[in-house]
Amino acid sequence: MxxxxxxxxxxxxxxxxxxxxxxxxxxxxxxxxxxxxxxxxxxxxxxxxxxxxxxxxxxxxxxxxxxxxxxxxxxxxxxxxxxxxxxxxxxxxxxxxxxxxxxxxxxxxxxxxxxxxxxxxxxxxxxxxxxxxxxxxxxxxxxxxxxxxxxxxxxxxxxxxxxxxxxxxxxxxxxxxxxxxxxVRSMGMALTSCTVPAAGKPTFELGPDEMEIGIGIHGEPGRQRMKVKTARDIVEMLATAVVEDLPFKAGDEVLAFVNGMGGTPLSELYIVYNDLSDFLEKKGIKIVRNLVGNYITSLEMQGCSITLLRLDEEMKRLxxxxxxxxxxxxxx
Amino acid sequence: MDNGKLDVTKAIEAVKRIKDIVDANKEYLTELDSAIGDADHGINMSRGFTKALEKVKSNEYNDIGSVFKDVAMTLMSTVGGAAGPLYGTFFMKASMKLAAQKEADLSLLAQAFREGLQGVVALGKAQLSDKTMVDALTPAVEALESAAKDGLTLKQGLEKALAMAEKGMKDTIPMVARKGRASYLGERSAGHQDPGATSSYLILKAFYDALEG
Missing domain, CATH: 3.40.50.10440 (Dihydroxyacetone kinase; domain 1)
Incomplete structure (x- = not known):
């Protein structure tokens, strides 16, 4: 460590x-x-x-x-x-x-x-x-x-x-x-584990070519483990699950929040935001506010989460x- | 004079033994928790019982209820996570049964632990087979109660309770977790021993060892 x-x-x-x-x-x-x-x-x-x-x-x-x-x-x-x-x-x-x-x-x-x-x-x-x-x-x-x-x-x-x-x-x-x-709905993914200082070693093991989809913010495993894919494919997986759950519909105005898990560079988070923006545009969901960066992290974990919030006028103002x-x- | 009951000296000795056994198993508990939780159980329990031991060593006691109560308050304010409130509640509810008692025989300790277990269930809302500490504590408390009915000594009762807790702990291995962070894993939680059931077993073992002297 x-x-x-x-x-x-x-x-x-x-x-x-x-x-x-x-x-x-x-x-x-x-x-x-x-x-x-x-x-x-x-x-x-x-x-x-x-x-x-x-x-x-x-x-x-x-x-x-x-x-x-x-x-x-x-x-x-x-x-x-x-x-x-x-x-x-x-x-x-x-x-x-x-x-x-x-x-x-x-x-x-x-x-x-x-x-x-x-x-x-x-x-x-x-x-x-x-x-x-x-x-x-x-x-x-x-x-x-x-x-x-x-x-x-x-x-x-x-x-x-x-x-x-x-x-x-x-x-x-x-x-x-x-x-x-x-x-509001969210889903995250991890490219690497994180290490709790007092534990001294990574919370879980991910192979060099693996990722965990649906990770929690404490390294708790999520939905499934699979081979690493492109940012576009990862965004599609996360955003599809998020959109279908509420569900978010064409015409909805949303706040799109791309969050880094702590170990992913901002440049990659912007790639994720770019792909998310394209994905939502195709669905007719309008991003009217956004937040991109490391705001709810999991120590030094590499990965991201996508959060969508359906906004009303009061929420926008606030x-x-x-x-x-x-x-x-x-x-x- | 040793009458085989749990008095203030032995209650404090039990706290010391819990601290020692938790320390000795700190990495083991954390490893179990890494597999299906968030890798903090051993660390948190060790911190909590270290503080609890400091507390009970620094005080004078006239009754065992007060020892249990100080342990409860210390765990609640130092352990954190789910284990803090749960073990804190266990000792708190037990302390109420032991209030003003200079010593406890098997029957009284069985009643106190039953109260503690009920407190844990009420707070954590876990049932048997949810893969939690309840799976170790429930058969242990039942064993204490049936041993008390059979007129066994406290040490004999704890020996039986320990055996049942160990079985309950091992029985959690194939279970699918339905409470706590392990539940997020669903089927993937099967095949791992529950860290909470394991720490419950260790705590009972410490009580047994403390009576052994």
Whole structure:
């Protein structure tokens, strides 16, 4: 294992310290638990909080700031954070209008956020949760933990964060988050594995000419393993699964999000976007907004995911609204 | 004087044995988890029980319920993942049954572990054969209960529970996972032993070893 680290045990801690030093104008660390908070601590709004295992940077810590998250609670690499983190972070940033937890659908995240929500509710703090589950690679049935939360989470955090910044109520913010989740679908793929620092070796093995279609953001295997194909063929596989699932139809206006898994150069992500654009044009689906880059990663994994969000007028307006976070900023 | 029951000293010894056995199997658990999960189980359990041992060693206790409760709180705030809340709940629910008790005999420990198991099932919503820790814990708790009914000693009961947990753990190998991250693999999860069932077996083994002295 070759990594730019000092001690395996301190990977998350030192990375967070670097983040808050690099962006001291935007974010700070919580004084008692592992959480990243907005430095300006606004009070007259619903507090939007997310969290999850580390290793997906910039998500979630890089999305704390104006127009997005009020706090993010990172766990160890690929490990859910603990209830005390979400509980204390919520108590600190709640200004009285309540707290929305945006939770990705993983068993650990669900349980830990639920415990934190129970503790808050027990103290009379208004709290709601929305579970993001946009990954079409996973069969949604009684026999699985359900669809994973992936790329749609980034879009939800931006759009919902903008709504909260406008001063919307907890109920309104929650409803919007559910609407985003209902209209977003994603699927990812990997060309290589990733290595969890504490594990010291790759999570899974892929042959030099193999790829995994339907990969999760923790290296969990997906739908199938096959020989590597061209970007165009890969886009067709991912986008077909995404489009058919919702389904997205001719005339739909979408936000197309091509996300890198951490180890793929931007030049290749633009090739993917180019192919995705052609694919959607043939189907009559209109890209009216886009996002291309590494936003929800899986350490140093090579690969990408494609996310489509069917937009309505409100979502478009909120997507365009100003945002100022370490990982996403425009309009100000 | 050793009456074969679980007292505060032995409860703390059990926590130490859990920490040791989890440490000794850290890579093994992580390897099992790499095959069907996300490669963090051994690391997380080791971190959690290291902290739990530090906690119980630094406190004075009058009852075993408080030992279990401190273990529960520490696991919940240090392990993360699904294992943190699940094992945290197991020890928390068990601690309620053991509250104010200076020691536990087989019957009381069986009741405490039953409460713990019910807490795990309520939180994780896993059923038997879903390929989870429930597959090791359920037969173990049943063995404790039936041993208690037969009037066996705590050590004899734990010996039987351990054997059943080991069988339950091995029985997870052919199962197709229906809960947790392994469930994303569907059929591909068959052929691998469940890491959670394995850590549950190790925890029971530590309790047995602690009584052995």
């Amino acid at each position: 070759k990594k730019l680290i000092n001690e395996v045990e301190k990977v998350v801690e030192e990375s967070l310290q670097g983040l808050v030093k690099a962006h001291a104008d935007l974010v700070k660390l919580h004084p008692s638990v592992r959480a990243v908070l907005r430095v300006d601590s606004p009070k007259e709004k619903v507090a939007v909080i997310s969290g999850g295992g580390s290793g997906h940077e910039p998500m979630h810590t890089g999305f704390v700031g104006f127009g997005m998250l009020d706090a993010a609670c990172p766990g160890e690499i690929f490990t859910s954070p603990t209830p005390d983190q979400m509980y204390e972070a919520a108590k600190t940033v709640n200004g009285g209008k309540g707290v929305l937890y945006i939770v990705k659908n993983y068993s650990g995240d669900i349980m830990n956020f639920q415990m934190a929500a129970d503790m808050l509710a027990g103290e009379g703090i208004p709290v709601e949760q929305v579970i993001i589950n946009d990954d079409v690679a996973v069969e949604d049935s009684l026999y699985t933990a359900g669809r994973r939360g992936v790329g749609g989470t980034v879009l939800a955090e931006k759009i919902v964060g903008a709504k909260a910044e406008e001063g919307a109520s907890l109920e309104e913010v929650k409803k919007l988050c559910e609407r985003v989740n209902a209209n 997507w365009d609204a100003p945002v100022c976070t370490p990982g996403l900023r425009w309009g100000m």
